[in-house]
Amino acid sequence: MTPSPYHPPIPVRIGYCDRVARAMDSTLHLLRDLVAIDSVNPSLVPGAAGERHVADAYATDLRDAGLDVQLIEVAAGRPNVVAVLEGRAPGRTLLLCGHLDTVGVDGMDAPFTPVEREGRLYGRGAQDMKGGLAAIAGAARVLASSGGLTRGRLVVAGVIDEEYASLGADALVRDWRADAAVVTEPTGLQLAVAHKGFVWIEVGTVGRAAHGSRPEDGRDAIVRMGRVLAALEHVNRELRGRPPHPLVGTASLHASMIDGGREWSSYPDACRLRLERRTVSGETPETALGEVTSVLHALREADAEFDGHAQVAFARSPYEIDVRAEIVQAFIAVARGQGLDVTPKGVSFWTDAAILGTAGIPSVVFGPGGAGLHSVSEHVVMSDVLACRDALVRLAERFC
Numbered sequence: 001m002t003p004s005p006y007h008p009p010i011p012v013r014i015g016y017c018d019r020v021a022r023a024m025d026s027t028l029h030l031l032r033d034l035v036a037i038d039s040v041n042p043s044l045v046p047g048a049a050g051e052r053h054v055a056d057a058y059a060t061d062l063r064d065a066g067l068d069v070q071l072i073e074v075a076a077g078r079p080n081v082v083a084v085l086e087g088r089a090p091g092r093t094l095l096l097c098g099h100l101d102t103v104g105v106d107g108m109d110a111p112f113t114p115v116e117r118e119g120r121l122y123g124r125g126a127q128d129m130k131g132g133l134a135a136i137a138g139a140a141r142v143l144a145s146s147g148g149l150t151r152g153r154l155v156v157a158g159v160i161d162e163e164y165a166s167l168g169a170d171a172l173v174r175d176w177r178a179d180a181a182v183v184t185e186p187t188g189l190q191l192a193v194a195h196k197g198f199v200w201i202e203v204g205t206v207g208r209a210a211h212g213s214r215p216e217d218g219r220d221a222i223v224r225m226g227r228v229l230a231a232l233e234h235v236n237r238e239l240r241g242r243p244p245h246p247l248v249g250t251a252s253l254h255a256s257m258i259d260g261g262r263e264w265s266s267y268p269d270a271c272r273l274r275l276e277r278r279t280v281s282g283e284t285p286e287t288a289l290g291e292v293t294s295v296l297h298a299l300r301e302a303d304a305e306f307d308g309h310a311q312v313a314f315a316r317s318p319y320e321i322d323v324r325a326e327i328v329q330a331f332i333a334v335a336r337g338q339g340l341d342v343t344p345k346g347v348s349f350w351t352d353a354a355i356l357g358t359a360g361i362p363s364v365v366f367g368p369g370g371a372g373l374h375s376v377s378e379h380v381v382m383s384d385v386l387a388c389r390d391a392l393v394r395l396a397e398r399f400c
Helices: 010-035 052-064 126-145 167-175 221-240 285-302 326-337 353-358 382-399
Strands: 068-075 078-086 093-099 115-117 120-122 153-159 180-183 192-195 197-206 252-260 270-279 308-316 345-347 363-365 379-381
Touching (some): 010 126, 010 382, 052 068, 078 167, 093 126, 180 353, 221 252, 221 270, 221 285
Parallel strands (some): 093 153, 180 363
Antiparallel strands (some): 078 153
């Protein structure tokens, strides 16, 4: 009897296992290569390398795996990578997405020298999120080398600028559509269906410049900002004291950067504060700005000479997907089959899943574990990278 294509005879199975083993080796090899490439976001660190070189390396690996690959310039010298694996019959499209950029490397001795120790790989971007990128590429390689998808379409995207303004994800959703997506940010192999948003707000206080010996002429903008900071501390306490969102906890607020003044012996005529408000479902940029403007209004009521203003500089929305969504249920089935935690969770950090979801692509977040996110000792668990890859393979076969 002619064997079914879905139940190949033993010799084919051996070949398949060999190909999967080679894909495993290539997954970790790619991880090391990606970590060794400087891809610090130039919007965070002026003059930094950006994503060009890591995009080239990622594109080369995906082409070698047999995918149709495009490099799409989003900003000068900063391309997205988009690769496609077509199935043998029509079906649904699954998007696997990760970001190519990293934060800066201040305080790190050798940020781009991958070091393996006790099953962990250390280096800038290892956890956030080159481990997730390697898992995606490894999954695409396994699928391609084992005959491709029976049906549907796999789209792999490596996008720029997630660590700043997500220019890459914004560009991706303008031109590409999918029936569902997975963003492989580091979740410790837990399925995340919700995360917080954020609002960046600039606050300014106005003083009057004068010689330091003439207090009757001067108005101290920095001291006035101190009043703002004290009031905002109370706002944060109130936010943290609210009933938490069941998946992501409470909203919060913190001061990020402050500057003002010109010299030792002068009253400062201006002070600028940049703060971040982390938001939960149901909150908007207007919600956050209203809290700050209420503080300024109260200070103005208490002191007629107080002069301050606030504006939103940038914002990204929180994200939550219904756990009954098909992509969520499909991933739960896959995770259960691998013996992973199948309870949908929330994560505190923002991800590009919010952009994909807003564009109509139901998205979940799932990636390898590790520690040291944005710190001087960042690492990813290498076995988690492989487990993430295997889950993505099974999800693509099931969902597409």
